Amino acid sequence: MAKSDKNEKNERNVESITNRDVDFAKWYTDIVTKAELADYTSIRGCVALRPYGYALWENIQKNLDQRLKETGHENVYLPMFIPESLLQKEKDHVEGFAPEVAWVTAGGSEPLTERLCVRPTSETLFCELYAGIIHSYRDLPKLYNQWCSVVRWEKTTRPFLRTLEFLWQEGHTAHETEDEAEAEAVRILEIYSQLCESALAMPVIKGQKTEKERFAGAKTTYTIEALMHDGKALQAGTTHNFGDGFARAFGIQYTDRGNQLRYVSQSSWGVSTRLIGGIIMTHGDDNGLVLPPGIAPTQVMIIPVAQHKEGVLEAARQLRDRLALVCRVALDDSDKTPGWKFSEHEMKGIPIRLEFGPRDMENQQAVLARRDTGEKRTVALERLEDEVSALLAEIRASMYQKALDNQRRKTFTASTLAEFEAILRDNTGFIQAMWCGDQACEDLIKEKTAATSRCLPFEGEAVGDRCVCCGRPAKHMVYWGKAY
RNA sequence: CGGGAUGUAGCGCAGUUUGGUAGCGCGCCUCGUUCGGGACGAGGAGGCCGCAGGUUCAAAUCCUGUCAUCCCGACCA
Numbered sequence A: 001m002a003k004s005d006k007n008e009k010n011e012r013n014v015e016s017i018t019n020r021d022v023d024f025a026k027w028y029t030d031i032v033t034k035a036e037l038a039d040y041t042s043i044r045g046c047v048a049l050r051p052y053g054y055a056l057w058e059n060i061q062k063n064l065d066q067r068l069k070e071t072g073h074e075n076v077y078l079p080m081f082i083p084e085s086l087l088q089k090e091k092d093h094v095e096g097f098a099p100e101v102a103w104v105t106a107g108g109s110e111p112l113t114e115r116l117c118v119r120p121t122s123e124t125l126f127c128e129l130y131a132g133i134i135h136s137y138r139d140l141p142k143l144y145n146q147w148c149s150v151v152r153w154e155k156t157t158r159p160f161l162r163t164l165e166f167l168w169q170e171g172h173t174a175h176e177t178e179d180e181a182e183a184e185a186v187r188i189l190e191i192y193s194q195l196c197e198s199a200l201a202m203p204v205i206k207g208q209k210t211e212k213e214r215f216a217g218a219k220t221t222y223t224i225e226a227l228m229h230d231g232k233a234l235q236a237g238t239t240h241n242f243g244d245g246f247a248r249a250f251g252i253q254y255t256d257r258g259n260q261l262r263y264v265s266q267s268s269w270g271v272s273t274r275l276i277g278g279i280i281m282t283h284g285d286d287n288g289l290v291l292p293p294g295i296a297p298t299q300v301m302i303i304p305v306a307q308h309k310e311g312v313l314e315a316a317r318q319l320r321d322r323l324a325l326v327c328r329v330a331l332d333d334s335d336k337t338p339g340w341k342f343s344e345h346e347m348k349g350i351p352i353r354l355e356f357g358p359r360d361m362e363n364q365q366a367v368l369a370r371r372d373t374g375e376k377r378t379v380a381l382e383r384l385e386d387e388v389s390a391l392l393a394e395i396r397a398s399m400y401q402k403a404l405d406n407q408r409r410k411t412f413t414a415s416t417l418a419e420f421e422a423i424l425r426d427n428t429g430f431i432q433a434m435w436c437g438d439q440a441c442e443d444l445i446k447e448k449t450a451a452t453s454r455c456l457p458f459e460g461e462a463v464g465d466r467c468v469c470c471g472r473p474a475k476h477m478v479y480w481g482k483a484y
Numbered sequence B: 001c002g003g004g005a006u007g008u009a010g011c012g013c014a015g016u017u018u019g020g021u022a023g024c025g026c027g028c029c030u031c032g033u034u035c036g037g038g039a040c041g042a043g044g045a046g047g048c049c050g051c052a053g054g055u056u057c058a059a060a061u062c063c064u065g066u067c068a069u070c071c072c073g074a075c076c077a
Helices: A002-011 A024-034 A051-070 A091-100 A123-133 A178-199 A245-250 A274-283 A312-323 A338-347 A358-363 A381-409 A417-426 A439-449
Strands: A038-040 A047-049 A081-083 A102-107 A110-118 A142-151 A165-175 A205-208 A220-227 A233-243 A253-255 A261-263 A265-272 A300-304 A329-331 A352-356 A365-370 A376-380 A411-413 A430-435 A452-457 A476-481
Touching: A024 A038, A024 A274, A047 A051, A051 A142, A051 A165, A051 A178, A051 A274, A091 A245, A123 A142, A123 A165, A123 A245, A123 A265, A165 A178, A178 A205, A178 A220, A178 A233, A178 A265, A220 A381, A220 A452, A220 A476, A233 A245, A233 A274, A245 A265, A265 A274, A274 A381, A300 A312, A300 A338, A312 A329, A312 A352, A312 A358, A312 A381, A338 A352, A352 A358, A352 A381, A358 A365, A365 A381, A376 A381, A381 A411, A417 A430, A417 A439, A439 A452
Parallel strands: A300 A329, A300 A352, A411 A430
Antiparallel strands: A038 A047, A081 A110, A102 A110, A142 A165, A165 A265, A205 A220, A205 A452, A220 A233, A233 A265, A253 A261, A352 A365, A365 A376, A430 A476, A452 A476
């Protein structure tokens, strides 16, 4: 009766966003705009990142940048323009990117003698730089990274998942041997995976791309694949081993220890603001965004109750100052009602809400409410720092576990193409199935099921010994899925 | 690039069928009362009805064109 009404209301406090299970795509864009992460602009396919969305990116940046510096990488910045002749030096690379580059053809009122593309990625510029500064084995390795934006003229776009311009980091390294370039690609994949799993609480499958899905110009491409709440896969980051292909095209040579002239081997790798889309679709619910504590711009929001009453606001400010030493905390002392604030900060995904009113002041306590589960607990003020720190860790762990449970629940195995199709008729998720290694089978599976090969996982056992498509002896276990 | 839908106040929409003073809800501003799950009252501001032509005494409404966005598919961090 009255109680069940209340429970229903508690399950769904925010009426203004689309129900997640009714229309996932609309739910997604509702969150993007209502949580004030980004907004549409007058430029097709380009969004404005609002302060809250940009703060998320800054936190991802900080976390990753630190990991990269700890492993010896240095930040640089290269131009956003690439002359056509430079872009065309590596054949596979230009073929891969040409269909989606934007061209600059005039400077002011003067037509350019050679048109410039707006970088879709910077391999060519890094190669040009490396060709000039690498001469000796003593100059190696070069471990450079760049934070920038790139432009790809995509046909269809969605905020964070695919926009014409997006922010990312691109690492470009040069090594003495191909083994070193290979080791770098694998090492960075591990760093990406740790970033996702610890800071973003987002489980990922690490693996290798098939030849069909490989990056233009790469010898090997590695990927981390995450499974979103709706069962579609998201490529969250990639790393590539180029071998010496680019070095040969760009003439990047060095004199080795034995006075022999050799080509360097290279790697490149990137993650982008797409990770923010991943966070939304991994953790969000019908009340809005749910942010992992690791990157939440505000981890604890203090909401004073009856803040006009004597002493409440002053005491709340003291709590804020205390907590500021252990976490990112803010106090909402606007003149909205507490109920409004509860909903607003839920929409924005703030991990912990701290309620503090006259009742708490009297009892020397505070109420902590978890965003991920809705659970409330009352804690003694003297133990506040410890309770908050412990709760933040607990939230990260349970968000990760919940996402992992979703991924496992939506991972199926198929041993025949018929079975494969049948599973995807009623479900969306990862399909584990064996593959002979022949691209014809990969193409046929895509044609029949709309699923693409996501990766050949590093970990994961064979689920049979015959190709799911042709029945010939299988070479690999592959994760398949419909992807964003 | 194909299929579908939509452009009217910051947001969500009605009004278009049958042409005749530009509307509603939320939000915003001011004042007051409120405050443990999106408070209430009073007052107020805000509009090239996507854009360009045309028809008409008169166009948000009818006609032609155009631009943009969103959703669903083919291509991609």
